Amino acid sequence: MWEKFGEFDSAEEINLAAAAQLAEGDKEAILLIAKENGIDEEDAQDYIDGMAPALCTPMMAAMGKLKVEETELQPYEIMQDWLTYIQMRCTEEPDMAAAVRKKGKSLQGCIAKILVWSMKNAKPVAPDIIKAAGAHPRTTLGIPGMARVKQLITEYYLEG
Incomplete structure (x- = not known):
């Protein structure tokens, strides 16, 4: 289920991981974090584009x-x-x-x-x-x- 990034314990952990990937400019990693955690690709793209302050609630x-x-x-x-x-x-x-x-x-x-x-x-x-x-x-x-x-x-x- 969580092959690449592992199981996260909270939305905060997911958001910290996504923020680290965003800081590195790794948009594909953010999309993978979203996919592994059942978060819609559109929401991930909004986060990448700066339209959302965090990947998830x-x-x-x-x-x-x-x-x-x-x-x-x-x-x-x-x-x-x-x-x-x-x-x-x-x-x-x-x-x-x-x-x-x-x-x-x-x-x-x-x-x-x-x-x-x-x-x-x-x-x-x-x-x-x-x-x-x-x-x-x-x-x-x-x-x-x-x-x-x-x-x-x-x-x-x-x-x-």
């Missing part, structure tokens, strides 16, 4: 990281919903956007936390439902609701 850095992780992970169905919840939380709370950008935090890790909760909290499915579905008699289900998922997302990113 904390929100752009968080959303960019999620975009890069989404491309690699390819979440689908309910996992895509979970990603949307993370994005929503970033727009609701600046601390969440900063936390999403942190090194060591990842979409994969967050989804894993939700799945662990799901496995620990799976309950047997009613026999009539199992029969109607043609499922195995010992089928369990532990999909968390929206409120629980939002709680788990918050715990993962903001509480360690």
Whole structure:
């Protein structure tokens, strides 16, 4: 994911790296920093052209990281919903956007936390439902609701 410049811990780190490249006149490096971090090329070009004071804001850095992780992970169905919840939380709370950008935090890790909760909290499915579905008699289900998922997302990113 972050082959050339590594994983940045914050928008500030991204901006410092971009500023160093700009000082050296290396516009291609700035474009690569942007690409590796999910920042739109147009925004990078605005920064290069002096139309923006920094390459990214904390929100752009968080959303960019999620975009890069989404491309690699390819979440689908309910996992895509979970990603949307993370994005929503970033727009609701600046601390969440900063936390999403942190090194060591990842979409994969967050989804894993939700799945662990799901496995620990799976309950047997009613026999009539199992029969109607043609499922195995010992089928369990532990999909968390929206409120629980939002709680788990918050715990993962903001509480360690």
